[in-house]
Amino acid sequence: MKSKLVFVFALLLTAAQSFAQNPAYLKTMEGLVSKIQTTQFGTPLQPLANQMERIASAEKGEWLPNYWVAFCYLRDSYIETDAAKKDMILDKADEYFNKAEALSQNNDELEVLKANLANGRLVVSPQDRWQTYGAKVAAAIGNAKKINAENPRISLLEGEGMFYTPEAFGGGKPKAKVFFEKALEKYAKFTPKSSIHPSWGKEITDWYISQCN
Amino acid sequence: MKQLLLIILLVTAGFSVALGQANIKGKITDRKGEVLPGANIQIEGTYDGASADEKGEFAFTTDSKGEVVFKITMIGYNPSVKKATLGTGDVRLDFVLEESINALNAVVITAGTFEASDEKKMVMLKPMDIVTTAGGAADIASVMQFLPGANRVGETEGLFVRGGSANETKTVIDGMIVQNPFFSSTPDVPQRGRFTPFMFKGTAFSTGGYSAQYGQALSSVLLLQTQDKISEESNLNLNANLAGLSASYTHKGWINGSLSYTNLSPFLSLLKTNIDFDKVPEAFGASVTINENPTKNSSFKLYGTYTDNQSALRLNSYDEFNSKYLFSMNNRNIFTNASYQVNFDEGKWIFQSGMSYSKNNDRIRMDQTNADRHDERTQGRAVLTRLFGAGKNNSIVFGSEFHAIRVGNIYGGYDVSLKDNYSAVFTESEFYVSPKLAARVGLRGEYTSVIDEFNVAPRLSLAYKVGKYAQFSLAAGRFYQTPDKNYLYLNRNLDYEIADHVILNYQLIKNDRTFRVEAFNKNYRNLITEKTDFFDPNPYRFPTGKTDNSGEGYAKGFDVFFRDKKSVKNADLWVTYSFLDTERKFQNYPSRVTPSFASKHNFSVVSKYFLEKLNTSVGLTYSLTSGRRIYDYGSDLKTYELTKPYENLSFATSYFRAIKNHFVVFYLAVDNVLGRKNVFGYRYSPDGKQRTAVIPPAYRTFFFGVSWSIGKLDRIPKEATLNFD
Numbered sequence: 041m042k043s044k045l046v047f048v049f050a051l052l053l054t055a056a057q058s059f060a061q062n063p064a065y066l067k068t069m070e071g072l073v074s075k076i077q078t079t080q081f082g083t084p085l086q087p088l089a090n091q092m093e094r095i096a097s098a099e100k101g102e103w104l105p106n107y108w109v110a111f112c113y114l115r116d117s118y119i120e121t122d123a124a125k126k127d128m129i130l131d132k133a134d135e136y137f138n139k140a141e142a143l144s145q146n147n148d149e150l151e152v153l154k155a156n157l158a159n160g161r162l163v164v165s166p167q168d169r170w171q172t173y174g175a176k177v178a179a180a181i182g183n184a185k186k187i188n189a190e191n192p193r194i195s196l197l198e199g200e201g202m203f204y205t206p207e208a209f210g211g212g213k214p215k216a217k218v219f220f221e222k223a224l225e226k227y228a229k230f231t232p233k234s235s236i237h238p239s240w241g242k243e244i245t246d247w248y249i250s251q252c253n
Numbered sequence: 254m255k256q257l258l259l260i261i262l263l264v265t266a267g268f269s270v271a272l273g274q275a276n277i278k279g280k281i282t283d284r285k286g287e288v289l290p291g292a293n294i295q296i297e298g299t300y301d302g303a304s305a306d307e308k309g310e311f312a313f314t315t316d317s318k319g320e321v322v323f324k325i326t327m328i329g330y331n332p333s334v335k336k337a338t339l340g341t342g343d344v345r346l347d348f349v350l351e352e353s354i355n356a357l358n359a360v361v362i363t364a365g366t367f368e369a370s371d372e373k374k375m376v377m378l379k380p381m382d383i384v385t386t387a388g389g390a391a392d393i394a395s396v397m398q399f400l401p402g403a404n405r406v407g408e409t410e411g412l413f414v415r416g417g418s419a420n421e422t423k424t425v426i427d428g429m430i431v432q433n434p435f436f437s438s439t440p441d442v443p444q445r446g447r448f449t450p451f452m453f454k455g456t457a458f459s460t461g462g463y464s465a466q467y468g469q470a471l472s473s474v475l476l477l478q479t480q481d482k483i484s485e486e487s488n489l490n491l492n493a494n495l496a497g498l499s500a501s502y503t504h505k506g507w508i509n510g511s512l513s514y515t516n517l518s519p520f521l522s523l524l525k526t527n528i529d530f531d532k533v534p535e536a537f538g539a540s541v542t543i544n545e546n547p548t549k550n551s552s553f554k555l556y557g558t559y560t561d562n563q564s565a566l567r568l569n570s571y572d573e574f575n576s577k578y579l580f581s582m583n584n585r586n587i588f589t590n591a592s593y594q595v596n597f598d599e600g601k602w603i604f605q606s607g608m609s610y611s612k613n614n615d616r617i618r619m620d621q622t623n624a625d626r627h628d629e630r631t632q633g634r635a636v637l638t639r640l641f642g643a644g645k646n647n648s649i650v651f652g653s654e655f656h657a658i659r660v661g662n663i664y665g666g667y668d669v670s671l672k673d674n675y676s677a678v679f680t681e682s683e684f685y686v687s688p689k690l691a692a693r694v695g696l697r698g699e700y701t702s703v704i705d706e707f708n709v710a711p712r713l714s715l716a717y718k719v720g721k722y723a724q725f726s727l728a729a730g731r732f733y734q735t736p737d738k739n740y741l742y743l744n745r746n747l748d749y750e751i752a753d754h755v756i757l758n759y760q761l762i763k764n765d766r767t768f769r770v771e772a773f774n775k776n777y778r779n780l781i782t783e784k785t786d787f788f789d790p791n792p793y794r795f796p797t798g799k800t801d802n803s804g805e806g807y808a809k810g811f812d813v814f815f816r817d818k819k820s821v822k823n824a825d826l827w828v829t830y831s832f833l834d835t836e837r838k839f840q841n842y843p844s845r846v847t848p849s850f851a852s853k854h855n856f857s858v859v860s861k862y863f864l865e866k867l868n869t870s871v872g873l874t875y876s877l878t879s880g881r882r883i884y885d886y887g888s889d890l891k892t893y894e895l896t897k898p899y900e901n902l903s904f905a906t907s908y909f910r911a912i913k914n915h916f917v918v919f920y921l922a923v924d925n926v927l928g929r930k931n932v933f934g935y936r937y938s939p940d941g942k943q944r945t946a947v948i949p950p951a952y953r954t955f956f957f958g959v960s961w962s963i964g965k966l967d968r969i970p971k972e973a974t975l976n977f978d
Contacts, residue, residue, distance in 0.1 A: 068300060090293040090304045093326065098298055124356040132328050167381060172454075175484030175506075182485075208868040210911035 065099060069236040076108055077240045084119060085112035096136065103147070104236055106140035109133075110153060111238075117160050126164045133157055148188035149238050155180035155197055177201070192226035195219050196241045199248060217252040220245050275339050278312045279346040281305045281325060289350060292327040297334075315339070323348070329355055331643045354646040358688040360718035364728035364758040364771065365462035382825075383450040386859055387872035388903030388924060390956070392445050393456060394435070397475065399857045401771065401812035401829050402460030405878040405899060406850050408933040408947045409792075410435040410444040413850050414460055415773060416808025416835030417472025417752075420737055424475045425467060426453075427554070427592050429609040430656070432630045434475075436536075436560075437584040437615045440568060440793050441936075441947050442528065447560065447588070452542075453477045461754040461773060462728025465681045465695025465712040466636070466652060471734045471752040471777070479554055479590075482506055482544040488964020494920075495520035495956055497536075503964075509542040515562070526951045529567040531579055536562030551595040560586050569936065569945045578620040587612045600645065603638040628660040647684040650695075653677060660738050664795050669742035673703035675735070681712070689718040701735045701749070708733045708749050722763040728756045736781045736802075744800045751778045765819040772811040780804025780839040787887045788843060790937060798841065806837025806845060823863040831855040846890045847882055849934060852899075854879040872905045883934055886941030896934060902926045914964060921957040928953040 072095075076088050089112035096105035113133035120126045137157060141150055158176035162169045177197075184194050199219030205211020223245045232239040281292040288309025295302025301315040315321075318339050323346065325333045330350040337346060352358060382396070383389060389396035394412055398405050404413040411419025424434035426448070436444040450456075457476040467474045485506040492499040499513035515536040540558035547553055565581035592607035609632045617624040636652035654677050661670030681695030695712040712730035719725060733749040740747060758771040782804040783796045812831035818824070833853055838845040857876040864871065880895030907920040925931075930952055935944040 064300075086291055087304050090291070090302075091300075093293055094295040094300050094302045097295065097324065098300055122357075128328050128355055128357065172481075172483050175486070179485060206868075208910055209916070210913065 065095070065102070066236065068095060069104065073108060073236045076112060077238075081115070081244070082119060085115050088112055089116070093136075096139070101143065103140040103143035103150070106136045106143065107149065107153060107238070109136040110140065110157065114153070114157055114160050118163075123164050127161070130157065130160050130164075133160070146187055148184045148191045149193075151180045151184035151187060152191060152193045152197065152238075155184065159197070159200075190226055190229065192223045192230050192245075193238070193241050195223035195226060196245050196248075199223060199245070203248060203252070213252045217249060220249045220252065224249070274314045274316055275318075275341060276312065276314050276343045277339075277346060278310070278343065279348065280309050281311065281327075281348045281350060282309055283330070283350055283352060289327055289330070292325060292330075292348075292350065294323060294325045294348070297322040297324050325350060329353060329357065351643075352688060353644050354642075354685050354688045355644065358718075359646070359685065360689055360691050360716040360724050360726075362683070362691055362693055362714045362716045362726055362728070363724070363760050363769075364714060364716070364726035364756045365754070365773075366457055366459050383456070385861055385870060385872055385905070385907075386874060387861075387905035387922065388859075388874035388876065388901060390445070390922065390924070391450060393448065393450050393453075393477070394446050394475070396450075397456075397458050399827070399829060399859055399874065399876065400458060400460075401769070401814045401831050402473075402773075403458075403831070403855070404833065404850065404852055405855055405876060406933070407899060407931060407949055408441045408443060410438065410446075412473060412475065414473035415775060415810065416806075416833055416837070416848075416851055417775075418848070418850060421470055421472035421734065421752075422475060423467070423470035423473075424477065426477045426590055426609075427479055428466070428605065428607055428634050428636065428654075429590050429592075429632055430469065430630070431588070432611045432628055432658075433586055433588070433613045436562060437582060437586075437613070439564065439566065439580060439582060441933075442566070442950055447558075447586070448477070452479055452556075454480045460756075460771070461775065462712070462714060462730055462756045464693070464714075465679045465697040465710070465730075466650065468677055468679075468697050468699055468710065468732070469675075469734050471732050471750060472775075479556065480544070481552060482546055486964060488962055490960065490962045492958065492960045494958020495523070496958075507543065507545045509544075511538075511540045511542075513538040520954075520956065524951045524954060527948050528950050529577065530565070531567055532563060532565035532581065534562060534564035536560060548595075550597065550600075551593070553591075553593050555589075555591045557589040558587070560584070579618070581618045583616040585614045601640050603640070604636070605638070606633075606635045608633050622665050623663050624665075625663045626661070628658070630656060630658050632656040642685070647682070649680070649682040651680050653679070662739075662742065662795075667742075667795065667797075671703055671738065671741055671745075673701060673735070673741075675699065675701050691716045695730075699733060703741055704735065704745060704747055704749070706748055723759070723761045726758040726760070728754065728758075730754055739796055740781045740783070740800050743797065747781060747800065748779055748802045750780050750802070750804075752776065753778075765817070767814070767816040769814040770811065773809060775808040777804070777806040777808070777837055777839075780806065780837060782839055783841045785841045788841060788884065788890065790849065790884050790886060790888070790935075796841065804837065804839040804842075806835065806839065808833065808835035808837075810834050821862070823865060825861045827857075827859045829855070829857045829859075842890060844890055846884075846893075849882050849884055852878045852881050867908070868910060869906060869908045874901075874903045874905075876901050881934065886937035886939075886944075896932050899931045899933070900927075900929050901931070902929075916962040918960045919957070920960070921955070924954045924956075925949075925952055 072088055072091055076085060079085055089109050092105050092108045092112060096109055099105055110133040113129050117126045117129040120129055134157060137153060144150060155177045158173045158180060162173035181194060181197060184191060199216045202211045202216035202219060203213060227242045281289045283289060290305055290307050290309060292305040293302065294311055296315055296317050299315065299317055301313055301317065303311040303313040305311045320336060320338050323335045323337060325348050327350060329352065331353045333348060333350055383393055384391045386396045397403055397412055402415050406413050409419065412422040413419055414422055424431040435446055438444055455478045459474045461473060463474050487504050490501045496517050497513060497515035499511065501509060501511040503509040517534045521533060538558065538560040543555040545553050563583045565579060567577040568580050570576045570578045588611045590609045594605045596603050612629045613627065615626040632654060634654040636650060638648055638650045641647050656675040658673040658675065677697060677699040679695060679697040681693065683693040685691050693714040697710045700707050710731045710733055714728040716724055716726040732752045732754065736747045736750060753776045756771060756773045761768045779802040781800055781802060783798040783800045785798040810833040815828045817826045833851060835851050836845045836847050855878050859874045861870065861872040878899040880898055883894040883896060884890050903924045904926055905922040907918055909918040931949055933947040935946055937944045
């Protein structure tokens, strides 16, 4: 009887703990994720990354906080103009990406992020890096498709690749537009797994389409 | 009563919560007291924390009590962890972060090195630069001749660096010495390198003071790093030009096979050549490359190539003037290189190992004389690197290598050969004293069985950053080289040749503009000299005189380099000037003089421009080299003539087009556009009364071709095309 009581008590305690934690985790994350995804491109995400980093360090088993830290720094690397600083910001993004990858395998969102991170490295010095990082982008896109071909962020990224590749190299805006339109179709069907999972990209797709016309 | 109790309980509980919340305030600065806005502080295991504001200050509240751990992070700084005991009430805590050693603030050792790698921060030259340089003929060594420190020598292959002869430069692929980096030499016809620039992800050209990881080169090492596995794609590349055809197929990114057929007939038929070919150079080549990453932390590479080439030319006879003799050659060469690398313990340890085998046979007939040569080299190398310090910026390396070398030469009545077992051990540490001051200290020990001698060579490099963009670097060291095989055939009682280097370098890199100036002093000792009855300037003679280590000499000078990618959009400009003052007593020189391969002034301008709308790149290269000394047959070397200065203007252009998954490049190169009649020296008749000029194979050359790739193109950003050839 006594042991049963202890067991029930222990169960209650853990349940209470996880209940106590989950709402706080979800609530804090929800607010942050929504802020991250609605911040205009060009506004530094670093303060939000700091908050996310704290959550990531407290919630050691969750991949999503790590995902969002990496995402924030990826975005900030595009704002930075100094090549060396860009690389340092991306080093930090990679550090958190690796943590996320260790916690969640076969994850299309992580593959998409990996492709985006490789793209971030590529644009630092395109002449020297397209060969190495271009291949990494392509490999990660391939992996993402295998896991979930319906992820709209895959088509967005493919469209971006075409958009910035000159026509002489097989790219160009008309070809890019096809991908962006495909992305929009997928966004229409897409529902994120939760409010703290990635759902970004539709606005930027709309912007690209406006630039393709 | 119960209700009252409950209320009291609730109130005290609430009160205790309020009491238990601690307000934490403080400031985060670096060591110099500069505030660090944006730094992140948190109590580990909780969400509690804050970002530092514009004044570096932070404030937050926490429910945590007792012993807690504060963690402070910021990009560009080492993370800091600090324990503290929290009670109730306000707490003030200030933190000091230490700057990490990173690409932004760290100094880099640059003295004596000219990096062409795309990995390092201090990038100066990239692999693509090699193929887009006009006048460089997409040949690695030819392009290196436009860099500071190299001396232009037009009649033979090889890199002549800062007063050193061509055999003082070693070519190293993934740590392995390449026995025959160039196609076999024919008299006064410079040969191309055997390796295409596309094989390598990076090229580092050392002009002296190089690392203890390499040896057996008195002047310089050319370090080539092969490509890593970069994709899983398959593609086919076909090439056709005036000198032959080639095809290369890569299967799923891991295995590549190439075939090539070279025949200079179409090229020569368009030119007025200065060479009288009996058999136009013809070659067949095949190679296999394997590139696989067995695990995430390891990589395996294998490269094997076989080439067979033949040519025959009629050369002016040195015996009887105005008569000619037939020089014919059939060269067969095998080169294989395998390497394995693995990282463990989170990349703190790196183990690299490699094996290489090469075999080269030259069947040479000079008139009726048999002058066959053969060589064989088997080598193994293992290097263990330990990285340490925050950010793994410091390293210590332990390594060893072993070479078994077999060489032989027949020349008329001589049939000579030798075996040499060479082994070396080395250790080297590269570390930061501060982000501004870095040092590299190394020691190399070698043993060569053929002369039965040991040596120990110390190496040292320092670098100090003097501003945000500028730095000084110093390199010094001792370099040993086993005497050339041509001397060892007849005399094994020789000792190592020695060179001591001191190099001082200043570099300023800002906004895609690089300015670099380097001064050097090199002292040669123990150079091999040969006693002959009279001086014979023929560089191709076989040394049969008495030899010893009594030679010596010096080389000093400076070079200036400027590169600008900024001023004109889509353009790249390099300007190089090298000054050299050198004298040496070596080979069959009876006294210490400036050697005939050395030129005092070397100047070059390399320019490239990309015409965006036309998908075309154009390049123009100009080079000027002051006259070299000509020593007559039988000369006492006190009197000499100078060749007229060497001058060359070359042009290259390429046009490219992608259609679906096909990618086509057309290229055209014109060397010596102005048709200047350069002379490199003279060859003498035995009585010394008559001579013939050594001139380039052709005064003006045209070369064109097309490269066609089929396969998935990885995304190529717009900017990548700027330097694309």
